[in-house]
Amino acid sequence: MTDRTNEQWLVDLTGSPEAQSPALEDLRERLQRGIFYYLSRERSDLTHLPAVELTRMAEDLAQDATLRVMDNLGSFRGDSRFTTWATKIAVRVAISDLRRARYKDFSLENMTAEGDLLPASAASITGSPEPGPEATTERADVMLKIQRALDEDLTERQRQALVAMALQGVPLEILAERMGTNRNALYKLIHDARRKLRAHLESEGLSTHYMLNLFEDR
Amino acid sequence: MTTGQDDPLRKLIDCIFVSHQDEAMDCESCGCQLECFAEKVSAGANLHDLWPDVEAHLACCPDCAEEFQALLCILRAERSGQLDTSAGR
Structure with missing residues (x-):
């Protein structure tokens, strides 16, 4: 995986298909690893799930998070590393999804x-x-x-x-x-x-x- | 003696009395800077010393606190190289 500066992430993600495609894949993979780590190590309510299920969840959530990051690129201010900002978005996507599943019957x-x-x-x-x-x-x-x-x-x-x-x-x-x-x-x-x-x-x-x-x- | 942290009444008492100043941070302000706070804390900064208003908000807001802790744990894993060996790929 390429290690990019903040500026390089923005240039690649908004650039030509040749630059954007590998950048998107790097971002998605990075977010997936972070989400998987969180689901498998920090969520006591998910310990009953097999690794293959957690991996599937992490894949789906990382896909959604990558799209969300792309939709919000314009709001990145550069106050942190780009990947930290993107991970914040991924964390929100993942936690929101888990909250909705858990409280789907709450009224x-x-x-x-x-x-x-x-x-x-x-x-x-x-x-x-x-x-x-x-x-x-x-x-x-x-x-x-x-x-x-x-x-x-x-x-x-x-x-x-x-x-x-x-x-x-x-x-x-x-x-x-x-x-x-x-x-x-x-x-x-x-x-x-x-x-x-x-x-x-x-x-x-x-x-x-x-x-x-x-x-x-x- | 137990402190009964999960007891309903204890939760209510904590909720009523763990309250910060009117001018303190709300979810929106906290959320748009969460990555900065988490990045610095993961590098060793002390939330209490640097951003007491953020710490106060996190004590009052379980949603923001959950998101902050999740982000922090991922950043710490990244710093320690644990994400590189994560199976989620």
């Missing part, structure tokens, strides 16, 4: 159909020692305050987004699609919700330190 309607946003399992931190009666009452009181803050301070959209992200681990990208917005706007919506909740709970004397002690130490 906001199912998530909020049950009523209370805080599940019963949230009454204590998993694995903590059983609390005494006094601590149990104190925890129930804190739970009530958190639930009240969620109900009173947040809009429906903020509540949906925060609970899906924080409690269910739903990626912002997936949530944004389901909520008809984009990731950046959703991040800001959740950020605002966090600030409101934090202000509310602190005004009631509930700091992080206090709450973690309450749920872990007794």
Whole structure:
């Protein structure tokens, strides 16, 4: 594989077919190796897949990523190596694909159909020692305050987004699609919700330190 | 004693209290410079020292954090020569 400067990558990828073809193949191969490494070494949810399946996934994703890189060549500013920038795009293509596959059946309607946003399992931190009666009452009181803050301070959209992200681990990208917005706007919506909740709970004397002690130490 | 990192309530408490300043970075600003941050960190730079606002954003945004870590792991593998022996070709 030829090692090119940033400028050479751009010249070759936008040049004559004789220059473009090997450059495209070098780029695709490079992205494929990076994606395969990520899928095979860093994704604990894919360890059950045989190498041949991971290789097929990496090939498909690298193909998509190469097309995406070509579509976005004009936005490369040269602040990093070209291959690092292209790998960033490949990482996004791969992770987006994995997120969509994992959450293909997720719907906001199912998530909020049950009523209370805080599940019963949230009454204590998993694995903590059983609390005494006094601590149990104190925890129930804190739970009530958190639930009240969620109900009173947040809009429906903020509540949906925060609970899906924080409690269910739903990626912002997936949530944004389901909520008809984009990731950046959703991040800001959740950020605002966090600030409101934090202000509310602190005004009631509930700091992080206090709450973690309450749920872990007794 | 367990810290219960996976507990729903713990996640919610962390989410509420791990919050940064209003003026801090959003996903868009973070995303368009992610390759620069990852490249420098893979070469040994310290994110906390150089870009505390990026570090704060990554602590609050699981999507950006996942993408940053993925890019970083590939760049580190590349630097250490591990990608050359990767079977994905």
